[in-house]
Amino acid sequence: MIVPRLAIFIDGANIDTPAREASIRINYVRFHAYLAGTRNVILANYYDSKTHHLGKNAFYKNVGEAGFNVILGPAVRYGKQKEIDVQIAVDMVSGAYENRFDIAVLGSGDGDMAPVVRKLTSMKKEVEVASFDDPSGRQFAWSLKSSATRVRDLTYDTKKII
Secondary structure (H helix, E strand, C coil): CCCCEEEEEEEHHHHHHHHHHCCCCCCHHHHHHHHHCCCEEEEEEEEEECCCCHHHHHHHHHHHHCCCEEEEECCCECCECCCHHHHHHHHHHHHHHCCCCCEEEEECCCHHHHHHHHHHHHCCCEEEEEECCCCCCCCCCHHHHHHCCEEEEHHHCHHHCC
């Protein structure tokens, strides 16, 4: 039996902000295991913005120790991340083009990521999206859900990742 090669791409702000708002503290070791299951993880990237905040840098160290490559883009400006979504998209498409993985897991609910998900599925890659949602559906965009091969609503699987 061939075990599919899995690549994980986590948009840190898009996962951590709704988790924090719901008073959920993600255990990134468990989160990595939850996303991987029995599949062969060839790549696990966590993306966020550079900071001088000591607590946030300690957090990044813990995420790295949990098995993620921590990739930090430019510092937050005007309360917004810069260049992170584009970096994730570039890494996903280039990895698919180079045939480095069979399945991509995107940890994000951001509808801006729907085009990259559609591109990967057109390249015959499976794409799972994982994010938290709220009753209004604001945190997990329908465009992203409807583009993916599989959807994981972390709201219902919280006990598996804390």
